[in-house]
Amino acid sequence: AQSVTQPDIHITVSEGASLELRCNYSYGATPYLFWYVQSPGQGLQLLLKYFSGDTLVQGIKGFEAEFKRSQSSFNLRKPSVHWSDAAEYFCAVVSGGGADGLTFGKGTHLIIQP
Amino acid sequence: NAGVTQTPKFQVLKTGQSMTLQCAQDMNHNSMYWYRQDPGMGLRLIYYSASEGTTDKGEVPNGYNVSRLNKREFSLRLESAAPSQTSVYFCASSSNIGNTIYFGEGSWLTVV
Numbered sequence: 393a394q395s396v397t398q399p400d401i402h403i404t405v406s407e408g409a410s411l412e413l414r415c416n417y418s419y420g421a422t423p424y425l426f427w428y429v430q431s432p433g434q435g436l437q438l439l440l441k442y443f444s445g446d447t448l449v450q451g452i453k454g455f456e457a458e459f460k461r462s463q464s465s466f467n468l469r470k471p472s473v474h475w476s477d478a479a480e481y482f483c484a485v486v487s488g489g490g491a492d493g494l495t496f497g498k499g500t501h502l503i504i505q506p
Numbered sequence: 507n508a509g510v511t512q513t514p515k516f517q518v519l520k521t522g523q524s525m526t527l528q529c530a531q532d533m534n535h536n537s538m539y540w541y542r543q544d545p546g547m548g549l550r551l552i553y554y555s556a557s558e559g560t561t562d563k564g565e566v567p568n569g570y571n572v573s574r575l576n577k578r579e580f581s582l583r584l585e586s587a588a589p590s591q592t593s594v595y596f597c598a599s600s601s602n603i604g605n606t607i608y609f610g611e612g613s614w615l616t617v618v
Contacts, residue, residue, distance in 0.1 A: 401546075426606070435596060435611040436549075482548060486607075493539045493564065493598075494607055496548040 415483030529597030
């Protein structure tokens with residue numbers, strides 16, 4: 393079965409600084425990969441997804457992520473964070489068959505320092 | 507522009523009570539899902555329905571039942587609520603299995 397690891401439970405970044413959130417997956421074939429963001433008390437919003445093709449994908453709110461098959465990683469990046477980016481970020485994977493929906497990582501809580 | 511709508515948003519139950527969480531989507535999606543979210547655990551799949559008329563267990567199905575009433579609606583029932591079921595519940599849908607999944611805003615359930 394597939395699994396997702398987000399090694400950082402909390403990350404603190406200064407406003408205006410760059411951001412990278414790590415995600416590693418375990419799956420035999422090429423997975424479908426997603427990043428979701430959850431603001432406090434809210435549902436999940438899709439930031440970006442990778443299905444195939446160009447390994448660098450652009451998302452909403454200035455985020456991007458790069459799929460690296462050799463490292464089984466799908467790290468999320470943003471060149472300059474804003475205070476409004478403070479939230480919980482979830483990496484998720486679905487297998488090609490996808491019969492059991494998304495498998496989520498446990499999330500990374502992003503704190504923005506002024 | 508409703509997307510996925512779930513009710514109620516907040517509920518407090520006593521141990522042993524039953525309740526049903528309702529979910530409806532207006533995107534003509536085939537697949538629907540129920541997840542629960544607990545601190546430090548991410549989201550875990552309870553049940554899913556790949557298409558109208560089918561339902562399957564996910565990672566944590568014990569203590570829950572589901573009904574895919576029609577293509578739009580997918581309900582989650584707690585027959586005898588337990589404190590361990592205190593959680594935030596999310597309904598979600600996708601056009602088909604493997605495609606982008608869209609989430610509702612969540613239902614906060616407390617069992618005392």
